[in-house]
Amino acid sequence: MAKRIRKAVIPTAGLGTRFLPVTRSVPKALLPVLQKPLIHYAIEEAAAAGIEEVIVVVNPGSESIAGYFDPQPELERMLKLRGRAAELEQQIAITKIARVHAVPQHEARGLGDAVLMAQDYVKDEAFAVLLPDDVIWAQRPAIGQLIDVWDRHGGSVVAAKEVPDEAVEKLGIIAGKLVSGPVWNVTGLVEKPKLADAPSHMAIIGRYILSPAVFDYLKEGRRGAGGEIQLTDAIASRLNIEPVHACVFEGAHVDAGTPQGMLAAAIFQARKQPGYFETARAMVEAAETGTAVRTGA
Ligand code: UTP
Numbered sequence: 630m631a632k633r634i635r636k637a638v639i640p641t642a643g644l645g646t647r648f649l650p651v652t653r654s655v656p657k658a659l660l661p662v663l664q665k666p667l668i669h670y671a672i673e674e675a676a677a678a679g680i681e682e683v684i685v686v687v688n689p690g691s692e693s694i695a696g697y698f699d700p701q702p703e704l705e706r707m708l709k710l711r712g713r714a715a716e717l718e719q720q721i722a723i724t725k726i727a728r729v730h731a732v733p734q735h736e737a738r739g740l741g742d743a744v745l746m747a748q749d750y751v752k753d754e755a756f757a758v759l760l761p762d763d764v765i766w767a768q769r770p771a772i773g774q775l776i777d778v779w780d781r782h783g784g785s786v787v788a789a790k791e792v793p794d795e796a797v798e799k800l801g802i803i804a805g806k807l808v809s810g811p812v813w814n815v816t817g818l819v820e821k822p823k824l825a826d827a828p829s830h831m832a833i834i835g836r837y838i839l840s841p842a843v844f845d846y847l848k849e850g851r852r853g854a855g856g857e858i859q860l861t862d863a864i865a866s867r868l869n870i871e872p873v874h875a876c877v878f879e880g881a882h883v884d885a886g887t888p889q890g891m892l893a894a895a896i897f898q899a900r901k902q903p904g905y906f907e908t909a910r911a912m913v914e915a916a917e918t919g920t921a922v923r924t925g926a
Contacts, residue, residue, distance in 0.1 A: 634776050634838060636750065637675040637727075637757040639668065640686045640743035641694055642734035647887050656691045657886070658761045662894045663902065667761035667885060668694055672726050675759055678773030682728045684747040688737075695731035700724045738850075739857025744839075745847040753841045755779065758860070760835025764894045766901075767880025772836050774878045778812055779838040784872030785864050788836035789813065790882060797827045801861040803875050804828030813875040816868065820854040820861040831875065833861065834882060840871055 645652035648660065658668040672683055685695050701720065708717040734746045744758060757772050765771040775786045789803060804817030817828055837860070846866040853859035867873055885894040899905040915922035 632755070633679065634755060634757050634779065635680060636682045636684065636754060637672075637680045637759055637772070638684045638686065638744055638747040638751065639671050639675075639759050639761060640734075640740055641668065641691070641761060642686050642688045642737055642743050642746075643740075644737050648891075656688065656694055658685075658694055659697065660885075660891060662764060662885060662891065663898050663905070666697065667764065668697065669723070670764050671759045671761040672698070672729070674765065674770045674772055675757060676726045678757075678770045678776055680727060680757060680772070682750070683730070684750045685729060685731050686734050686743045686746045687731045689733045689735055692731045692733075695729050698724060698726065698729045739852075739855075739859055741847050741853075741858040741860040741863050742850075744860055744863075745844060745858075748841075748844050751841060751844075755783075755785075755838060755840055758835075758837040758839060762884060762886035762890075763835035763882060764885050765834075765836070765878065765880045765882045766897070767878065769879070771878040771880050771882075772838075774811075774880075775836055775838045775876050778874050778876045782812075782872045782874050783840075784874065785840045785843070785867055786838040786874045786876055787815070787818075787864065788834040788878050789831045789875035790834050790877065791830050792832040793830070794824055796832060797822065797824050797830060801833035801859075802827045802829060803831045803833065805831075805875065808874070811877040811879070813877070815873040815875050818861050818865040818868070818873070820859045831877075833875070834878070836878070837864070839864065840867060842867060842871065 641656055641658035645657035648657055659666045687694050732746050734743045759772055771788055775788055778786045798821055801820045802822050803815050805813045805815040808814045843863040846863040853862040883890055883894040885891045911922050
């Protein structure tokens with residue numbers, strides 16, 4: 630049988646400091662873009678690309694993140710009793726998206742270390758990684774676009790997007806050249822370079838297909854940029870050994886890892902849900918001018 634990507638790792642164990650104080654008790658992955666938390670968008674995207682099993686890496690004590698996908702018998706009973714069939718169906722569908730496991734990362738030692746925590750579930754298969762902060766709306770799920778590239782080339786594949794000067798020093802940046810269509814052959818990867826040293830403006834966005842060989846590097850526990858164990862360094866360790874490609878994915882992307890980004894994601898999503906944006910704008914205007922307005926309900 631042809632090899633396929635069956636498992637995804639979703640790291641959520643970072644400290645979420647840019648969202649303090651809410652992240653004191655609510656993990657960032659449970660913060661919502663309108664009605665759905667970030668983790669739900671990520672798992673939906675993975676499932677739409679054929680992924681069956683998801684390993685969520687959590688802070689110890691934040692296992693409730695995986696519990697979000699558990700059945701809610703009392704809620705389901707009430708919806709049934711009240712004849713709210715469509716909503717009941719939606720709620721049951723959430724429990725069937727994928728098999729979801731939680732694994733703890735005891736100390737936030739970096740994204741690379743978080744991915745290593747999933748090794749016992751991933752074993753020796755190539756696997757997907759999705760960072761829930763990066764919300765991507767696309768016809769073909771972004772992670773599915775990466776899987777298409779992996780099907781052709783194997784090795785590892787990262788999602789990429791051209792970014793402006795001010796973003797370069799905050800992201801992983803790739804060196805390489807365009808092979809065909811949206812695909813780059815990667816020859817170098819550097820995490821958070823100085824703008825002057827950056828090999829390009831092509832940044833890694835939080836979607837990856839990884840060769841299980843990255844675990845060998847991660848197990849060494851080497852610290853990179855910012856003193857953290859960097860996933861970018863683990864992928865870079867595979868260069869010249871296995872193919873590494875970047876896929877300039879199609880789709881609308883918002884980094885919701887900051888309060889402003891989260892608001893932007895909510896506005897983008899509101900424009901897709903009929904009436905939401907107009908109602909919200911009318912409510913803001915009414916609040917500013919002190920006039921009466923109907924609520925969104
Ligand atoms: P970020 O760089 O956004 O860090 O991590 P953060 O800690 O969540 O947020 P800030 O920077 O303090 O505001 C990118 C992804 O990697 C996960 C995060 O949960 C997020 O999904 N991560 C990061 C881990 O799971 N463990 C880590 O040690 C670091």
